[in-house]
Amino acid sequence: MSQLSRTGVSLEEDLLKEFDRLIAKRGYENRSEAIRDLIREALLAEIVDSNKQVVGTLTLVYDHHVPNLADKLTESQHAAGAMVLAATHVHLDHHYCLEVIIMKGRSKDIQAMADRIRALKGVELGKLVLANSGKELKSHAHTHSH
Numbered sequence: 001m002s003q004l005s006r007t008g009v010s011l012e013e014d015l016l017k018e019f020d021r022l023i024a025k026r027g028y029e030n031r032s033e034a035i036r037d038l039i040r041e042a043l044l045a046e047i048v049d050s051n052k053q054v055v056g057t058l059t060l061v062y063d064h065h066v067p068n069l070a071d072k073l074t075e076s077q078h079a080a081g082a083m084v085l086a087a088t089h090v091h092l093d094h095h096y097c098l099e100v101i102i103m104k105g106r107s108k109d110i111q112a113m114a115d116r117i118r119a120l121k122g123v124e125l126g127k128l129v130l131a132n133s134g135k136e137l138k139s140h141a142h143t144h145s146h
């Protein structure tokens, strides 16, 4: 862990109150931890528009009774080729499926893939989380297959 530096921030009282309400809701024990996470998020958002290699998970909830949706999801993953490292499928109930697609590639390619899938009729939730190792990603993603 690198050395900690202290810094002060001036904020309007109302804004600080709102911030404390938010971080309490999210379960943070103190402001420092919450601010660190916000800074990390902002730094990560910056790589979204770049060509940097990142890993990402796309979490989907969809209604598998919508005609052709399951086929379209399978097709789009085949078309993405090596970018898709793994996918996990859970049958939630009679209608809904949960799928988590783990990807690695250029952030803009992963974003584009997520946008295409989210736009499909029947996809109720599509949450993309991008991450990197903090350094440049090396090519050693570990995947476990059965």
Ligand code: NI
Residues within 6 Å of the ligand: 064, 089, 090, 091, 092, 096, 097, 098
């Ligand atoms: Ni299912």
